[in-house]
Amino acid sequence: MKMKIKRWQAVAVWKWDLPDEDDVCGICRNVFDGCCPDCKSPGDDCPLIWGQCSHVFHMHCLLKWLEQESSRGQCPMDRRPFVAASA
Amino acid sequence: MLNIMSLKKKKAEEGAQAGGSGGKKKASSSQLRLQKDMDKLPSTLKLTFPDANDLHNFRLTIRPDEGFYKGGTFEFTFTVGTGYPHDAPKVKCSQKIYHPNIDLEGNVCLNILREDWKPVLNIHSVLVGLQYLFLEPNADDPLNKEAAEALRQNRKNFESNVYRSMRGGNVGSTTYDNVLGK
Numbered sequence: 145m146k147m148k149i150k151r152w153q154a155v156a157v158w159k160w161d162l163p164d165e166d167d168v169c170g171i172c173r174n175v176f177d178g179c180c181p182d183c184k185s186p187g188d189d190c191p192l193i194w195g196q197c198s199h200v201f202h203m204h205c206l207l208k209w210l211e212q213e214s215s216r217g218q219c220p221m222d223r224r225p226f227v228a229a230s231a
Numbered sequence: 232m233l234n235i236m237s238l239k240k241k242k243a244e245e246g247a248q249a250g251g252s253g254g255k256k257k258a259s260s261s262q263l264r265l266q267k268d269m270d271k272l273p274s275t276l277k278l279t280f281p282d283a284n285d286l287h288n289f290r291l292t293i294r295p296d297e298g299f300y301k302g303g304t305f306e307f308t309f310t311v312g313t314g315y316p317h318d319a320p321k322v323k324c325s326q327k328i329y330h331p332n333i334d335l336e337g338n339v340c341l342n343i344l345r346e347d348w349k350p351v352l353n354i355h356s357v358l359v360g361l362q363y364l365f366l367e368p369n370a371d372d373p374l375n376k377e378a379a380e381a382l383r384q385n386r387k388n389f390e391s392n393v394y395r396s397m398r399g400g401n402v403g404s405t406t407y408d409n410v411l412g413k
Binding site: 172173223 | 259260263264268317346348351
């Protein structure tokens with residue numbers, strides 16, 4: 145039997161590289177593989193941010209927090225100054 | 232396929248209608264987060280929602296089962312802004328009570344409601360924090376200075392002041408609310 149492929153569609157899945165894929169963002173409590181409450185779709189539009197302290201958040205959630213004066217620039221988990229880890 | 236498309240269209244129409252009449256509003260991020268926060272509570276804490284559709288305003292009843300304030304029923308109102316969880320919820324005691332960390336207007340001095348709030352905390356953390364204030368009133372951070380002074384000087388004396396205040400009695404020149412009923 146000879147087959148000829150006329151058309152094909154590639155399907156791919158992706159997920160963030162996290163130790164626990166069911167983990168949630170500490171700020172919005174949505175899963176990391178989902179997006180922050182202000183976004184519609186996960187992925188590059190709603191990226192994650194890793195701190196040098198090893199804590200991870202949706203970038204939008206964390207930036208919203210850091211914009212506030214009361215945050216004093218600290219990581220919401222450990223209250224150390226939040227410094228983004230260089231990828 | 233056709234079916235799905237027509238469903239989608241119907242939904243969009245409904246959405247447009249709701250948006251126009253202001254009926255079903257889209258859940259805000261603070262609302263979504265609040266829904267995730269309301270998990271199981273210990274029997275000493277109870278939440279009531281005057282408006283079931285409004286998760287942002289509710290009341291808390293604390294019935295401490297040990298400590299100075301055992302036997303009392305203490306009521307608080309919670310107002311959660313749309314900035315939650317980036318902003319702390321606003322909490323007030325709706326009774327006039329004798330407590331070192333709660334003033335006569337009902338303002339509460341609890342670190343996580345003020346300078347130590349952070350968005351990874353939740354309503355549960357605040358509830359537990361409030362409950363802790365009734366188990367271990369803190370004389371070092373007072374809003375009611377007389378009560379704090381009494382606690383620091385003589386715990387027995389403070390205890391009898393609390394006992395009197397909870398029955399609607401006077402401590403000093405102030406008459407407190409009876410919190411034993413119900």
